[in-house]
Amino acid sequence: MPELRNTTLVDAPLRTVAAALLDGLLLARAVRGLGVRISGEPVLYRGASLTGSVGPVTGVLVVTRADTTGVSAELVGGPLPALTLTTDLLHTGGGTMVVDSVEWTSPGGPVGRLADVVVGRGLALKVLQARARALSHRSVELLDARVVVGAAIIRDGLLLAQQRAYPPDAAGRWELPGGRVEPGETDHDALVRECREELGVTVTPDAPLSPDVPLRPDLLLRAYTAHLDTGTPTPVDHQAVRWIGPTELATLDWLPADRVLLPALHPLLTP
Structure with missing residues (x-):
């Protein structure tokens, strides 16, 4: 060969x-x-x-x-x-x-x-x-790309996922909660703010979840595991939120960037 x-x-x-x-x-x-x-x-x-x-x-x-x-x-x-x-x-x-x-x-x-x-x-x-x-x-x-942070919120062996409402090419697909890191924010600060704005909850970010994922020439996604501290996750700008287990992880229609993270997420969930 x-x-x-x-x-x-x-x-x-x-x-x-x-x-x-x-x-x-x-x-x-x-x-x-x-x-x-x-x-x-x-x-x-x-x-x-x-x-x-x-x-x-x-x-x-x-x-x-x-x-x-x-x-x-x-x-x-x-x-x-x-x-x-x-x-x-x-x-x-x-x-x-x-x-x-x-x-x-x-x-x-x-x-x-x-x-x-x-x-x-x-x-x-x-x-x-x-x-x-x-x-x-x-x-x-x-090296100079801006960062979008994602939160892998785990509770009782389940992962919180949210379903996009827009834009049209992403509507109905699933992703981790999160958003862009604003100037002067740390990744963790941005995760806490985005989860409060998107879900109405407070979270504590933990370790980074590899790998980083390129979104555009000047933008990449960086995900962290996170713990839910207070509040009940409620979709504010999204169609739905749900807690999913390991058997459902691969069945959802994830956005491509979030799908990259599935192998790293699976060991964190319990059947």
Whole structure:
């Protein structure tokens, strides 16, 4: 099985690089000049799919890992028997080490072996290098991004979720409570204020819930676990709020950015 590897040191914290890596358009922009077309979700999460094509040949990749350790995706439909794309992130004293690798199985026979050497290795290496450059640029961009905070409020093993009422493309979908951090506020101050305004409750924020999630070039989502102190959650600007358990977590129609957080949320809930 042929394998290629590319290593890059990015001058940004691991948490920031992990957020940049979740940008679903990053790879599409990076390979635009290489004759490769990529489309898919705006944010990568476990289970998201990416469609890639080179000329008339098309393949579908499904994301199998998306967290602060990196991202992995496997081919589920296409011209090759198997293909795996993996990015691992490692903290170092000089920044974040990004290790990209791709391995694949080609069809048998002389034609397959020739494609590995002449086409596969050359194009795959160009894709990895272009992606690394784009990741480094996006990470530096996110260092100055404004923050939207989200509250993972847990009570008796259940998570509080709220259903959006607007805008039209988000109406009916689910998210964690929260909102933008205003100038002069800390993340925790913003969470307390947003939960009071959106739900009529007071909360105590706790630990950050990884990973950060990119929303726009200059905006990212950062979630924290939180405890409900006083009040009964009431939807003020939302359609509904509800407490959900682990079996319901994956069944709700979450906004893409919040769906990224589901693997980190699941262990916090009890059946």
